[in-house]
Amino acid sequence: MIEEFLQLRLDQALATCRQRWGLGGIAVASIVVASALSTLWSTSAEGAAIMLLASAIGAVVAISTSGSHLGAAVVAFVTLQWLAFSGGTTGPRVIGVALCLFVFHGLLALMAAVPHTAAIDGRVLRRWATRSVSVAAATGAVWGLIVVFEGRRTSGNEFLTVAGLVAIAAVLVSVRSTYAAWWRIPDRRAGVTGSGTRPSGRGSTTS
Secondary structure, eight states: OHHHHHHHHHHHHHHSOHHHHHHHHHHHHHHHHHHHHHHTTTSOHHHHHHHHHHHHHHHHHHHHTTTSSHHHHHHHHHHHHHHHHSTTOOSHHHHHHHHHHHHHHHHHHHHHTSOTTSOOOHHHHHHHHHHHHHHHHHHHHHHHHHHHHHHTTOOOOHHHHHHHHHHHHHHHHHHHHHHHHHHTOOBTTTTBOTTSOOOOOTTOOOO
């Protein structure tokens, strides 16, 4: 049973395309960074090393079995590290941990959508990267507003809070719409649209 499992994983690794290796490496790195941000400043070097190793192994297993719930378990494990060792701080490290977990979860979902032998289309990767940057920017902006209000000891104002969040959402929707329109510009030389499909016309035939 164990030999068959190991052989299956070996065959899968040999058949995996280079792009997936790269995306998997980024996902593992993001989990390791999140674990480091959660533990290195709050526990011993030995304890941090154990947590880093366990997080990395869990990330590798989750990536090799994409489509399962192991990815969620790895995210929960790193989240528990943060709650146990960070003391509940809301400093810059919490943004780093959150964004690293976001990258890991997003890449895992992206890789689960295609077979491990297939490469993801470049347009899909660019769209995913653009949306991820938008989420990261919005997260950083909201955290920055909180820090400013806390530093000034400003009392809360529900109207200003809602107005600020609506403004950030409007900017993100505008940016997304701009990029979406840009990706849909047809390539007239190739006769294809930005989505990679050939427009139907009089010359098209059906089988």
